[in-house]
Amino acid sequence: MFSGLCAFPLTPIREDHIDLKAVALLVSRAARAGVDSLGVLGSTGNYAYLSREERRSVLEASVDAADGVPILAGVGAVRTRDVLALVDDAQTAGASALLLAPVSYQRLTENEVFGLYKDVAEASSVPIVVYDNPATTGFIFTDELHSRIAEIPAIASIKIPPPQPGQASERLRELRSVLPDGTSVGVSGDWAAAESLLAGCDVWYSVIAGVLPEAAKIILDHALAGRGVQAREASASLEAVWSLFRAYGSLRVTAAIAEDLGLTSSPSLPLPLRGLDRDGRLKVADAIRRCGLEA
Amino acid sequence: MFSGLCAFPLTPIREDHIDLKAVALLVSRAARAGVDSLGVLGSTGNYAYLSREERRSVLEASVDAADGVPILAGVGAVRTRDVLALVDDAQTAGASALLLAPVSYQRLTENEVFGLYKDVAEASSVPIVVYDNPATTGFIFTDELHSRIAEIPAIASIKIPPPQPGQASERLRELRSVLPDGTSVGVSGDWAAAESLLAGCDVWYSVIAGVLPEAAKIILDHALAGRGVQAREASASLEAVWSLFRAYGSLRVTAAIAEDLGLTSSPSLPLPLRGLDRDGRLKVADAIRRCGLEA
Numbered sequence: 001m002f003s004g005l006c007a008f009p010l011t012p013i014r015e016d017h018i019d020l021k022a023v024a025l026l027v028s029r030a031a032r033a034g035v036d037s038l039g040v041l042g043s044t045g046n047y048a049y050l051s052r053e054e055r056r057s058v059l060e061a062s063v064d065a066a067d068g069v070p071i072l073a074g075v076g077a078v079r080t081r082d083v084l085a086l087v088d089d090a091q092t093a094g095a096s097a098l099l100l101a102p103v104s105y106q107r108l109t110e111n112e113v114f115g116l117y118k119d120v121a122e123a124s125s126v127p128i129v130v131y132d133n134p135a136t137t138g139f140i141f142t143d144e145l146h147s148r149i150a151e152i153p154a155i156a157s158i159k160i161p162p163p164q165p166g167q168a169s170e171r172l173r174e175l176r177s178v179l180p181d182g183t184s185v186g187v188s189g190d191w192a193a194a195e196s197l198l199a200g201c202d203v204w205y206s207v208i209a210g211v212l213p214e215a216a217k218i219i220l221d222h223a224l225a226g227r228g229v230q231a232r233e234a235s236a237s238l239e240a241v242w243s244l245f246r247a248y249g250s251l252r253v254t255a256a257i258a259e260d261l262g263l264t265s266s267p268s269l270p271l272p273l274r275g276l277d278r279d280g281r282l283k284v285a286d287a288i289r290r291c292g293l294e295a
Numbered sequence: 296m297f298s299g300l301c302a303f304p305l306t307p308i309r310e311d312h313i314d315l316k317a318v319a320l321l322v323s324r325a326a327r328a329g330v331d332s333l334g335v336l337g338s339t340g341n342y343a344y345l346s347r348e349e350r351r352s353v354l355e356a357s358v359d360a361a362d363g364v365p366i367l368a369g370v371g372a373v374r375t376r377d378v379l380a381l382v383d384d385a386q387t388a389g390a391s392a393l394l395l396a397p398v399s400y401q402r403l404t405e406n407e408v409f410g411l412y413k414d415v416a417e418a419s420s421v422p423i424v425v426y427d428n429p430a431t432t433g434f435i436f437t438d439e440l441h442s443r444i445a446e447i448p449a450i451a452s453i454k455i456p457p458p459q460p461g462q463a464s465e466r467l468r469e470l471r472s473v474l475p476d477g478t479s480v481g482v483s484g485d486w487a488a489a490e491s492l493l494a495g496c497d498v499w500y501s502v503i504a505g506v507l508p509e510a511a512k513i514i515l516d517h518a519l520a521g522r523g524v525q526a527r528e529a530s531a532s533l534e535a536v537w538s539l540f541r542a543y544g545s546l547r548v549t550a551a552i553a554e555d556l557g558l559t560s561s562p563s564l565p566l567p568l569r570g571l572d573r574d575g576r577l578k579v580a581d582a583i584r585r586c587g588l589e590a
Binding site: 016043048049078079080081102103105106107108109111112113115116119135136138249251270271272273274277 | 373406433
């Protein structure tokens with residue numbers, strides 16, 4: 001399951017409660033579009049804002065709606081004790097793999113992060129994806145640390161931040177040179193996906209695929225078939241969306257897209273997150289029309 | 296209560312449970328040493344790692360042990376809903392004021408942070424201290440935002456990061472020029488305390504005072520009496536400790552001091568935090584002896 005397209009659905013919030021109907025709708029849309037896996041309770045799934053019970057209910061609703069598509073469950077939390085409880089819950093709910101970021105309050109040391117992955121690997125009977133997201137965790141992985149962690153047998157894949165434009169091949173070569181054979185490398189940062197897949201990334205951990213799975217699937221299929229020109233063109237046709245992702249953050253923009261398309265009510269983010277202002281929403285609506293994404 | 300010395304005790308963890316006896320010991324030591332207030336469940340109090348129930352039990356034990364010294368309770372969390380529940384708990388437990396950092400997973404916008412303080416102020420009947428700590432939250436306050444937030448009537452004080460050496464007077468002048476009259480400004484970063492108090496900071500939000508309150512009180516008393524030479528000398532006599540704070544972070548060093556002095560068992564931090572390695576612990580023990588802090 002660590003190849004192809006992994007869609008990360010939103011977890012919409014409605015008046016401080018999770019909108020489980022909207023969760024099921026987003027998951028089943030992505031499953032029907034033919035994604036290879038679903039990343040439930042990723043950053044786009046607002047995992048960091050939810051209680052243990054809420055996370056369990058989102059996983060259960062997603063497993064029900066996924067129609068057999070395997071689910072990768074986010075289990076990050078600042079305390080190891082809480083991560084281990086979430087690992088139990090995720091496995092009980094039927095997750096096929098776990099996604100774990102070194103969520104931090106105090107900045108963590110390399111040894112602390114290694115210890116976290118080791119402790120979680122020992123408690124898990126399903127594979128684990130290392131979630132490297134310095135923008136949310138404040139933790140910067142070195143390639144040496146990636147190498148140490150990837151040696152742990154349960155570690156199956158690494159979700160890396162978007163490479164700089166034009167740097168995907170080099171970044172991938174560097175990283176693979178220190179990883180065990182068979183560790184899957186997946187890219188996040190949707191604007192960098194076409195380039196990174198063409199450079200040999202195994203999987204696209206995709207935010208946009210959670211809300212517009214068909215558009216993502218077109219890029220993926222071209223890239224996996226080696227149709228570089230078409231993959232780049234398909235990605236370029238969404239540049240109006242990508243530039244909003246970079247300006248406002250992909251979560252706020254994806255929530256605005258889902259709200260605009262009527263997939264969720266509005267607002268759909270947990271306070272203190274406030275979603276986009278009026279100006280941002282107008283830009284999102286305009287980008288949806290210009291990119292032909294009204295479906 | 297937003298002047299003088301505010302001591303931030305550790306919340307020691309013992310085999311994944313809070314050591315409430317050690318909490319009470321640390322709080323009563325600081326209270327007996329004559330601190331002006333106690334910052335319970337600050338960063339040093341590991342608030343971000345504790346459940347709601349744990350936070351309530353730490354507050355209750357601290358109010359019992361504080362012997363009337365007013366308590367400032369940390370109420371930070373990533374979600375506004377959870378902060379509001381913690382505000383209720385803190386007031387019920389007898390906290391005299393609240394300490395609130397814009398704890399983040401997704402990076403917050405200025406409007407989101409303003410909205411957080413506004414929502415919390417509306418729900419609180421006690422004063423609030425703004426906790427400006429970019430190292431743990433990833434959020435950088437502008438002075439313009441400090442000014443907007445400080446206009447909210449419940450906002451009583453701002454806990455600022457340590458000014459650069461030699462910059463305390465200028466930093467304080469800049470900040471006060473945009474704040475309403477009467478907003479207390481307090482410094483964190485113990486190595487900058489003497490300089491910042493001499494420059495006119497109202498309060499020292501102190502990590503070291505949670506474990507070594509007498510040593511902190513000496514610096515404070517010299518500074519408040521305008522004895523600049525003695526205040527700077529007293530601070531310089533702890534330079535071995537301050538340099539470890541800067542190298543390892545004040546939480547890990549303070550925990551090692553408390554463990555070395557037998558005030559808590561060891562280890563005392565919640566995983567994934569692992570405290571100092573053997574080399575770091577030797578340096579801490581050496582600094583304690585050299586600074587004459589064995590008491």
